[in-house]
Amino acid sequence: xxxxxxxxxxxxxxxxxxxxxxxxxxxxxxxxxxxxxxxxxxxxxxxxxxxxxxxxxxxxxxxxxxxxxxxxxxxxxxxxxxxxxxxxxxxxxxxxxxxxxxxxxxxxxxxxxxxxxxxxxxxxxxxxxxxxxxxxxxxxxxxxxxxxxxxxxxxxxxxxxxxxxxxxxxxxxxxxxxxxxxxxxxxxxxxxxxxxxxxxxxxxxxxxxxxxxxxxxxxxxxxxxxxxxxxxxxxxxxxxxxxxxxxxxxxxxxxxxxxxxxxxxxxxxxxxxxxxxxxxxxxxxxxxxxxxxxxxxxxxxxxxxxxxxxxxxxxxxxxxxxxxxxxxxxxxxxxxxxxxxxxxxxxxxxxxxxxxxxxxxxxxxxxxxxxxxxxxxxxxxxxxxxxxxxxxxxxxxxxxxxxxxxxxxxxxxxxxxxxxxxxxxxxxxxxxxxxxxxxxxxxxxxxxxxxxxxxxxxxxxxxxxxxxxxxxxxxxxxxxxxxxxxxxxxxxxxxxxxxxxxxxxxxxxxxxxxxxxxxxxxxxxxxxxxxxxxxxxxxxxxxxxxxxxxxxxxxxxxxxxxxxxxxxxxxxxxxxxxxxxxxxxxxxxxxxxxxxxxxxxxxxxxxxxxxxxxxxxxxxxxxxxxxxxxxxxxxxxxxxxxxxxxxxxxxxxxxxxxxxxxxxxxxxxxxxxxxxxxxxxxxxxxxxxxxxxx
Ligand code: ADP
Ligand code: MG
Numbered sequence: 001x002x003x004x005x006x007x008x009x010x011x012x013x014x015x016x017x018x019x020x021x022x023x024x025x026x027x028x029x030x031x032x033x034x035x036x037x038x039x040x041x042x043x044x045x046x047x048x049x050x051x052x053x054x055x056x057x058x059x060x061x062x063x064x065x066x067x068x069x070x071x072x073x074x075x076x077x078x079x080x081x082x083x084x085x086x087x088x089x090x091x092x093x094x095x096x097x098x099x100x101x102x103x104x105x106x107x108x109x110x111x112x113x114x115x116x117x118x119x120x121x122x123x124x125x126x127x128x129x130x131x132x133x134x135x136x137x138x139x140x141x142x143x144x145x146x147x148x149x150x151x152x153x154x155x156x157x158x159x160x161x162x163x164x165x166x167x168x169x170x171x172x173x174x175x176x177x178x179x180x181x182x183x184x185x186x187x188x189x190x191x192x193x194x195x196x197x198x199x200x201x202x203x204x205x206x207x208x209x210x211x212x213x214x215x216x217x218x219x220x221x222x223x224x225x226x227x228x229x230x231x232x233x234x235x236x237x238x239x240x241x242x243x244x245x246x247x248x249x250x251x252x253x254x255x256x257x258x259x260x261x262x263x264x265x266x267x268x269x270x271x272x273x274x275x276x277x278x279x280x281x282x283x284x285x286x287x288x289x290x291x292x293x294x295x296x297x298x299x300x301x302x303x304x305x306x307x308x309x310x311x312x313x314x315x316x317x318x319x320x321x322x323x324x325x326x327x328x329x330x331x332x333x334x335x336x337x338x339x340x341x342x343x344x345x346x347x348x349x350x351x352x353x354x355x356x357x358x359x360x361x362x363x364x365x366x367x368x369x370x371x372x373x374x375x376x377x378x379x380x381x382x383x384x385x386x387x388x389x390x391x392x393x394x395x396x397x398x399x400x401x402x403x404x405x406x407x408x409x410x411x412x413x414x415x416x417x418x419x420x421x422x423x424x425x426x427x428x429x430x431x432x433x434x435x436x437x438x439x440x441x442x443x444x445x446x447x448x449x450x451x452x453x454x455x456x457x458x459x460x461x462x463x464x465x466x467x468x469x470x471x472x473x474x475x476x477x478x479x480x481x482x483x484x485x486x487x488x489x490x491x492x493x494x495x496x497x498x499x500x501x502x503x504x505x506x507x508x509x510x511x512x513x514x515x516x517x518x519x520x521x522x523x524x525x526x527x528x529x530x531x532x533x534x535x536x537x538x539x540x541x542x543x544x545x546x547x548x549x550x551x552x553x554x555x556x557x558x559x560x561x562x563x564x565x566x567x568x569x570x571x572x573x574x575x576x577x578x579x580x581x582x583x584x585x586x587x588x589x590x591x592x593x594x595x596x597x598x599x600x601x602x603x604x605x606x607x608x609x610x611x612x613x614x615x616x617x618x619x620x621x622x623x624x625x626x627x628x629x630x631x632x633x634x635x636x637x638x639x640x641x642x643x644x645x646x647x648x649x650x651x652x653x654x655x656x657x658x659x660x661x662x663x664x665x666x667x668x669x670x671x672x673x674x675x676x677x678x679x680x681x682x683x684x685x686x687x688x689x690x691x692x693x694x
Contacts (some may be wrong), residue, residue, distance in 0.1 A: 005021070008028060014170050018166065033170065034174055034207075035157075039208055052090070055122050061093060061119070062119045063088035064083070065086060065117075068113075072573075073098070079099070086346060092295075098135060114503050117321050122135070122136035139165075147168050147169060148165055152211070152625055153397045155169070158579065164667035175204050179200050184199040185397070187672045190657070194224070196224060197459060219641055221644040222641040224653075227639075227650060229679060231651075232658040238438075250312055250315035250391055250417070252311060256344075260306065269445045272304055276599070278439075279293075279304070279419060287629070291420070291441060292421070297577025301443060308466060313372040318390050320380055322377065322381070323376065324396070325551075335362030340373055348360050348366075350380055350385070352378075369387075369389060390412050393416050393417070398421060420575065426616050427616050427620050452558075453587065455587075456589050457590045469558070480554065482542045483545065497517075501514065503544040504542060512540055514533065517540075517543040517556070518543060526546065536671050547575070553578070559579045559589070561575055563605075573612055605618040
């Protein structure tokens with residue numbers, strides 16, 4: 001039976017009641033218990049001779065109990081006072097405990113006898129004449145290995161009523177009984193060639209390190225393993241996604257793409273040209289493209305996608321672009337449809353709200369192949385939609401879609417090339433983990449002439465001034481967003497968009513055209529409101545973060561974010577990216593009085609930089625990888641010891657080793673890799689959908 005299936009109750013000293021408490025920590029099996037890692041370690045190795053202790057020092061001491069006394073406190077009868085006199089030959093020290101209870105002996109008396117050896121840890125105080133330790137951490141050390149004192153002592157995350165000593169002893173016991181049975185997933189050759197600590201030893205050292213150096217080695221070993229398994233999964237997936245399928249080879253003379261560039265009112269940036277080069281090379285190859293374009297808000301991903309779509313059409317295939325909202329799809333179609341037509345390519349827009357006849361016409365055109373490029377929403381992946389020969393599928397704002405939608409889109413063709421785009425810059429470590437099976441193109445340059453968005457951070461006390469500023473901008477013909485963290489206010493926060501909308505349109509913005517946009521409206525209502533704002537029928541938009549994604553309203557110059565410290569940095573960056581898209585100077589005003597250090601750090605980061613990648617790194621550092629992506633499905637497995645903000649070097653190394661191994665043994669079929677294969681499937685199989693692949 002594996003340790004995952006072995007209940008903690010099997011561990012000596014853990015009964016039903018303790019097991020319940022452990023369950024509150026998420027610990028059910030022996031495996032869970034061994035994976036419950038210390039938060040930190042207390043160095044209690046230095047034992048100070050009793051003759052050398054000084055007042056106020058925090059010390060570990062060791063000695064024999066010479067005498068024991070116990071009495072009731074005079075004023076509080078339910079308090080028992082136990083005193084032990086400790087001697088180590090060099091000197092003496094009093095240990096004093098106060099325990100609650102009516103009956104003597106106290107539990108301390110029950111456990112300590114005269115003559116026993118104790119190790120105690122605490123801060124030296126005085127009763128006026130003698131030094132003493134009050135309520136010290138202590139342990140009777142008959143055993144050779146001490147757990148709670150005299151070593152690097154692990155400090156664990158705890159739950160109510162579960163004494164740390166019980167938890168420590170349980171883990172110690174589990175290590176003794178089950179530690180040797182811990183399977184080492186890494187193949188022996190890898191362990192020896194990299195000088196890694198074997199797994200059982202590493203797990204023991206993580207809990208009860210013999211020294212800081214051993215702890216470091218143990219951590220290195222576990223970090224390597226975590227990254228290695230993850231990267232191995234990605235290597236398997238990438239290989240599988242690419243190798244066996246024979247995809248579309250897009251070949252054309254490049255004439256249409258060249259004409260397209262000449263239709264643009266601007267020069268492509270160097271980044272855009274490089275991105276197009278990489279994409280074209282992938283498209284010409286037979287193996288299916290799996291490429292991600294990461295580019296900051298406003299870096300100009302759309303034309304890059306357009307060039308790829310044109311290449312698909314020019315090569316005799318169809319290209320499709322899927323956007324997360326109707327309004328985005330419309331926006332893309334409005335900017336590109338005419339240009340496609342001018343090149344002699346037949347384009348179409350397929351969104352949910354089309355009249356039936358129009359919709360059927362488009363569906364027919366896609367099935368016959370007459371329509372060469374289609375831009376749309378999720379309407380594109382509905383069952384009724386079929387393509388004659390889909391060669392390229394492009395997903396815009398891909399973080400808005402789930403894995404299944406991406407797969408559904410691809411399935412509309414025969415191994416079509418896939419291009420996904422995201423404006424959520426993510427640090428390289430995360431990119432390697434989350435998108436490790438994709439090739440990545442980065443647009444790291446903004447088109448020239450963009451003006452920096454001026455970012456200001458103001459206290460809520462000065463809100464009236466902010467409103468006055470917004471009125472000024474709107475009166476001058478501009479538009480403004482006011483974003484709130486909540487749809488409706490709660491007991492603890494007044495930052496609800498609905499209430500703000502009611503108050504503002506009667507108060508501060510009376511006489512202006514104010515709209516309301518939030519996630520509880522129907523899609524149709526949302527799209528209508530967004531359209532009205534785009535077309536200038538609304539001047540001020542009160543909203544939640546639903547405005548975050550890709551919308552381009554160049555006339556909007558003010559973004560006010562209320563309770564800005566409640567948003568993640570990536571979100572704030574996206575919100576700021578909604579303005580600064582036109583000719584006029586734009587402003588981002590963060591209204592907040594952050595009460596936490598993280599909140600202040602986030603505001604500071606927003607003021608300091610407008611570089612999406614630097615913001616993403618700051619975000620990752622502040623929030624950790626789990627929170628980084630919010631609740632969205634990101635496929636990032638839990639890493640227990642490895643830290644993505646810190647361990648980039650080890651990640652890169654583990655990745656190299658993993659990809660090399662898959663190169664040598666693509667489906668892990670050699671006997672030496674059997675345990676590795678099992679561990680891989682168990683740990684990441686579901687997350688990475690590996691089960692069918694190896
Ligand atoms: P995003 O990467 O956020 O999707 P878009 O593709 O929407 O950015 O582009 C943002 C704006 O920049 C658009 O108005 C687009 O026309 C413009 N743009 C794109 N490329 C260039 C360029 N090379 N020079 C000038 N403007 C550009
Ligand atoms: Mg975009």
